[in-house]
Amino acid sequence: MDSLSVNDELNSVFSRQNILMLYALGLNKEIKEIQKLKGNTSVSAEIRKLTINNKVNRTLLLALSDINAAAAELDCEAERVDQVAGYIDNINASRNNKLVVGSIALGAAASIAGALITNNNVNNAVGITGGVLGGGLGFFTLNPKGKKVEFFHPHNLLRNVWTENDSDQSFSPFIWYMLSEKEFSNDGNSSLLHNLKTRWIDYQFDSNENQGNHSVIFSDGGIYFADDLHSRAAMINQLQAVIRSINQSINNLILEANKTLE
Template identity: 35%
Template sequence: MPQATIDAILKADTALTRRYSQHDLLMANAIGVIPLLRELIVLETSSKADARLESVIKHQQILNRLLVASTQVSSVAAELDCEGERADRLATYLDQYDTQRIRRLTLLSIIVGAATTVVTTLIQSDNTSKVVGISGGVIGAGFGGFAAFSTSRIIHLSHQRNLLTDVWEQNQQSKIYPPFVWYVLNEKTFSNSNQYSVIHNIRQRWENFVLNDSSPQEQALYFGQGGDYKADDFHARANMLNQLQSSVRSINQDLHSLALALAR
């Protein structure tokens, strides 16, 4: 488990700060290898006969932790990708249903309009012709009007394991994400601005560019146990999952930075 803060450790052990950047040390704390790094530094300056062998062993232990951490990142990213893909497929299904509905209504509107034109041409009575023309126009306009509105077709989706909830609620601990991943997402140093955590920035993007003043009911749908989704709801969910996946995958770059520092 990562420690909540490493300030005391860094002040007490300047050898770490001379060798590694704060960014790399925070990542080391995230994967729990700071004790190993301290031992490695001691071994590298030791004159003991077996110090070289012990140093190689410590080095390998740290690399193993890095590998496990990278695997966890890939696992979380794969789950986010799977959920996002599912939301995309369901949205596409509803979009296609709506497209077919619009096509049928538009075709009916054209047929009614054409039939009305033919009938009014054949009818000799002026009054009857007007009635038929008006009726046909109203019916055709009705079909066209219905085509202008999206369908209310829905799909019920339940998500007991909602990958969006902890990010939206800004929880300090997560029951879904591995502690190492959640630590990184909550640490300001790993964000571009270094002012707010990664999950804070993600939520801000959701609020500004995806949710757009969504209602409490919509928020309960996205971040709760699920419910009845329309096509636009699925698109919004897929968008949020994809943004989150991108942020999780970027953790591998931070792991790579620590690996490079270790190799120096």
């Protein structure tokens, strides 16, 4: 059922987005009732208005708490990922430094040996061997993946976004509604969830959705390389930013609701 048609009495007071939020929060009936009570100064009406005010305020505070709780969970997870990524980065940096030093040392040794050895055949062999070994060490420094680590996250909020499915109820019903309702995106044509997933496909997986479908990032965890960890941390931060943006929508609702509750 279209919540806007059901709540058409609210159209003159609330914006389209705020009516949808009232519907999602289950406050549309209370707001309608308090509109009808305006001007009624009887004791029973004043008590009822106070009761409704308390319910509205309590519900909005709970919605804000949901947002803060989800953002805090994502913040902790991002910190956990960053710590592991930093550990792997340090190992890779140390490994590369050792390989560079080894390559330089081999090159220097080959040059010195070449200068000391007068036999051309031996000299050439030493030069070739030194070049091959030095090149081999240089090749290892170009390894794009480096060290790996086991990293698990069975409670994976990113997976819910990627699959656009919250059947495990990892998000509160209100947050999931806000993320999946098209009206709350900038263009109103696609949901915040869909837009976020599209950005991930374009920028994290080089426009290859199938690559994302098989990524460890959206599983329960497994073998991670440093780049995977950095990608996961970035995606967590992006999801956190989207969830925090819902705060602004609630603030707009509070401003309009206050006019009705006065």
